[in-house]
Amino acid sequence: MRAGDQAAALHAVAKLARALPSPPPAWVAGWFAAAAPHLRAAAFRPKDLSLSLWALSRLQGVRPPAGGLQLLLAAAEPHLHRFNAQDLSLVALALAALTGRSDSSNGSGGSSGGGGSSSSHGSSAGSGGGSGNGNGGGAVAELEQLLPSCEWRQLYLARVSELVRQEAAGSSLGGGSSSSGNGSSSSSSSSSGAGWARGGGRGSECGPQALCNLLHGLVRSGLLSAPPEVGGGPASRAAGPSPAAAAAAAAPDWLDADTDDFGLLALTSAAAAGGLGGTQPAAAAATAAPLPQLPQCTPQGLTNVLSALAAAGHVPEEGWVERFLTESAARMDTGHGSGGSSSSSGEVVDVSGSSASSGGGVDGGGSRWCNADDLAHLAAAAAQLRLAPPRWWTSRLYGAMERRLMYGVGGAGGGACSARQLSQMLHGAAQLQRSYTHSLPDGACLGVATSSVSSSTSTTTTIYDAATASSSDQQRLPAAAADPALAAALSATAVRPPPSLLAAWHRAAAAALPNFNAVDAAHALWALAALGERPPQDWLQRLLVGVRGTLAAAPPCELAVLLWSLAELRFRPTWSWIADCVEASGPGLARMEGQ
Structure with missing residues (x-):
């Protein structure tokens, strides 16, 4: 050849x-x-x-x-x-x-x-x-x-x-x-x-x-x-490079x-x-x-x-971030009028100048819309940079995630999300919420936690979208929000994934549970712990039984996160499972860092 x-x-x-x-x-x-x-x-x-x-x-x-x-x-x-x-x-x-x-x-x-x-x-x-x-x-x-x-x-x-x-x-x-x-x-x-x-x-x-x-x-x-x-x-x-070479x-x-x-x-x-x-x-x-x-x-x-x-x-700079948020939101398919034309995406988030409002005709599974990986990585990157995206952007992000979870990776029955995609989407959403709350004063964080717990009991199934949570919503805070710390706390509640998204995630995760490995489980359980969720005990037990055979292939740092997440979720695995996890981490202990 x-x-x-x-x-x-x-x-x-x-x-x-x-x-x-x-x-x-x-x-x-x-x-x-x-x-x-x-x-x-x-x-x-x-x-x-x-x-x-x-x-x-x-x-x-x-x-x-x-x-x-x-x-x-x-x-x-x-x-x-x-x-x-x-x-x-x-x-x-x-x-x-x-x-x-x-x-x-x-x-x-x-x-x-x-x-x-x-x-x-x-x-x-x-x-x-x-x-x-x-x-x-x-x-x-x-x-x-x-x-x-x-x-x-x-x-x-x-x-x-x-x-x-x-x-x-x-x-x-x-x-x-x-x-x-x-x-x-x-x-x-x-x-x-x-x-x-x-x-x-x-x-x-x-x-x-x-x-x-x-x-x-x-x-x-x-x-x-x-x-x-x-x-x-x-x-x-x-020997390593010389100082002069390194400086050059x-x-x-x-x-x-x-x-x-x-x-x-x-x-x-x-x-x-x-x-x-x-x-x-x-x-x-x-x-x-x-x-x-x-x-x-x-x-x-x-x-x-x-x-x-x-x-x-x-x-x-702030101007670049604003433009980026507008363009990325226009590529998030929430299912509201996105079937045959892309102009509705621009109307929902008021991005008339975005590329999504000027054509490009591929379906939800093509290059026009963010796929599950894109959504997860956008959330994680925005969290790491602490961009504090406005409510309309996070709402559209969560709406697109929910659509992927409900209708598959293509947004319209194109196949179910993989276990890795499920874990990374939830992980990115949890990172995004924590990027807000970790920058608030202690009292504000307490307010966010209280509001988050109360919102998690809601039974609504409406897909969150910018049409129902526009950027002007940030201006309609209660009078008590005159206090900057309280205003920040109230604004941070908007970045918590809505109950409908979490419900859709649990349904998709239940179907994909046999395909989870130890790394996927570590990411998903960390995200659930960070969001204050408490999955059912039998669900956790089935997850741990399913990933037991993949413990030896997981990096030690992921096993540490997995054990930490289980402790945070107040779930104790069987002693034999813990022994397998400890044994799997043995070969990599010398490479583990203090964290």
Whole structure:
């Protein structure tokens, strides 16, 4: 087989793995054996390399042979200067998935094409912080072991720098990245299957979705955090970079360039500057630029942007946040008049200028509406950044979540949500509520807790939507809300998931209970404890019995969260179950942190 055919075969297998089991290890080993001569001869084109790496990152539970990924990355090194934005984004997303995939994880990774994961609880046993930071020390160390040489990262970032400067200068990337004559740039978007939009008026190679994915992958993979090595090789890796080299690599020069930043590549600079401790003026200036392109982003693109900003710890300016909330809300399908036209979505939340009010005709299962993963990641990222979204946005978010729970992942009977999606949606909603209450005074938090407990006894089944909870509702607080602390407490009650959403979640979770693993259970039980919910004892017992066989495959940190959540829910498992959980955590105790 030719190199292009081998890349296409691997990509097709990765797409089939969404519905079928992943291929056996022998098949993957055979693929690498057949591809090795082409890889060593640098016969893989840029699109072949990026698609192959992306496909490998999508095959859950598949471990490439020793040195296989390094060989694939080394084969890409001579071609990095020819990668276009979509090739770079595929590589970044793949590295983010591969470095974030724990050896003992059991299907807890995201599947929305790079959406920000809410699988990490932060200080969950104590404060229930936001979603995990994708560029932590563990991911950086793993990335350093994965990259074949110190020059690889430098060449990759140099190509990103070139594209950033081209976009900032308003040059056309279509001719620039296809000038190499290999013909790979123009076909990346059509064959990748990663779900990005090719529109945007700037050429199909550098559309908004590719740039969103590039932003997300750069931050999550650790490519912007791991300093390049001087001298390369295992010896220099063990010794670590010199202080001078680390200082020189603290921020690529394109982050500090004083240019007329444009679009989402400018946002890439802003997020990277935030993640690297770069100059705040450059980041602040860049976040104002993407406003014209936000309407062109798909739901997944918007999700990747906010998740990457959360991972980088960069809070955009208020005007950008308001526009982002408007655009993201217009992509949340609550079922109110969304069957044949998208204009009603804009009318409900008063977003007449959003892309959802100007066409794009795909159904609820396509790129027009947020899927279950997008909704979960949007909630988690907004919580980590403590954006304190207004009531109309959270109401629409909860309405879209409820529709997904009631009618499936497509919003209209497109299949039930998976156990992972169920746990992450509830986890994101719980994080969002806690991001409000943790910033309130003690008395205010008490008021929120009291109101939340009373609201949980309601029996309403109405889907929450912005039509019933508009932004003007925030102005109709009781007179007692003149006290700022009390006003904050009363406003925070609006972010609690409505009883109808929780009821829909319990119905969907009951049907999916046999498919839960230990990680899903940890996320779901933590969220229930954080929301003050008390699930039935028999439901908890059935859940624990079902996940018992997956305890050994769960990371120790998730087992700790699982045990903490059970204690918070006042449920004591059997002694034999606890013994199995403790035994499963034994091999990883040496790697556990103080938290």
